[in-house]
Each structure stands twice: as C-alpha cells, then as structure tokens.
Amino acid sequence: MANTKSAEKAARQADKHRTRNITLRSRARSAIRKVNEAIGAGKKEAAQSSYREAVSLVDSLVNKRIVHRNKASRHKSRLAAKVKALA
Numbered sequence: 001m002a003n004t005k006s007a008e009k010a011a012r013q014a015d016k017h018r019t020r021n022i023t024l025r026s027r028a029r030s031a032i033r034k035v036n037e038a039i040g041a042g043k044k045e046a047a048q049s050s051y052r053e054a055v056s057l058v059d060s061l062v063n064k065r066i067v068h069r070n071k072a073s074r075h076k077s078r079l080a081a082k083v084k085a086l087a
Contacts, residue, residue: 021066028057028067035079044086051083 002008031054038047055076061067 024057024061024064024066028054028061031057032075032079035083039082039086042086044083047083047086051079054079 002011031050034050035047035054038050058067058072058075062069062072
C-alpha cells in the first residue's frame with residue numbers, strides 16, 4: 001500500500017504501463033504466430049508479408065524497452081531463416 005501521494009501516483013502509472021505492455025507483447029506474439037502458421041501452411045507470400053509486420057512490431061517493442069534487443073534479434077533471425085528456407 002502506498003504511503004505518499006507520489007507513491008500512489010507511481011502505483012497508478014505502473015498499473016497503466018503494465019496493462020499497455022501486456023497488450024503490446026500480446027500483439028507481437030500474435031504476429032510471430034501468424035508468420036509461423038503461414039510457414040507451416042507453405043504460403044511463402046503470406047509468410048513474407050506477415051514477417052515484415054512482425055519485425056515492425058518487435059522493433060517497436062525494443063524501442064519502448066519492453067523486450068530486450070537480443071531477444072528481438074533472436075526472434076527476427078529465426079523467423080527470417082524459416083521464411084528463407086520455405087521453397
């Protein structure tokens with residue numbers, strides 16, 4: 001429980017930020033899942049377009065410091081390799 005006005009405000013802000021971060025992380029995970037589903041279905045065009053969207057979302061999470069840049073790089077690298085391997 002917050003003891004001061006500033007601590008109460010910080011708690012409110014932390015709650016708002018947590019909610020926003022959860023939403024953004026969920027959108028990125030969904031985008032990554034969409035790429036993997038397109039790869040699984042063998043749809044190269046769909047995989048490439050959804051890969052571009054996923055990269056954009058993941059990069060925005062890095063800029064907002066929600067995800068570490070190395071984790072983002074790992075996701076992008078693995079997805080790119082899968083898309084490239086698709087015949």
